[in-house]
Amino acid sequence: MESSRSQTLTILYASFLGAGGLVDYLNGGSKISLVAGGGSAALFYYVATELPRNPVLASSIGIVGSVALTGMMGSRYLRTRTVIPAGVVSLVSLGMTGAYLHGLIRSSC
Numbered sequence: 001m002e003s004s005r006s007q008t009l010t011i012l013y014a015s016f017l018g019a020g021g022l023v024d025y026l027n028g029g030s031k032i033s034l035v036a037g038g039g040s041a042a043l044f045y046y047v048a049t050e051l052p053r054n055p056v057l058a059s060s061i062g063i064v065g066s067v068a069l070t071g072m073m074g075s076r077y078l079r080t081r082t083v084i085p086a087g088v089v090s091l092v093s094l095g096m097t098g099a100y101l102h103g104l105i106r107s108s109c
Helices: 003-028 031-050 055-080 083-108
Strands: none
Touching (some): 003 031, 003 055, 003 083, 031 055, 055 083
């Protein structure tokens, strides 16, 4: 993945996670969602800033974070069968895992 494209995808992903946590907090009062969404957003904004300087480290952090979100939200989806947010976040996170893996492979070659 080209650095500017991966940065854009990562910023969109971080924004999606942060907005999701905020919406869940505003709708249901879930402080856990606010903290988790905000923390995830902060992590992926950091990844976006590191991609041009250190793509291997940034992609590695991105893989770990997106795999964790895929697992947690995928498990929640299987337990609750709620498409929004659990199903959507798990699918988007799975896609981002693939994108970071692709970026890591390209950076290592």
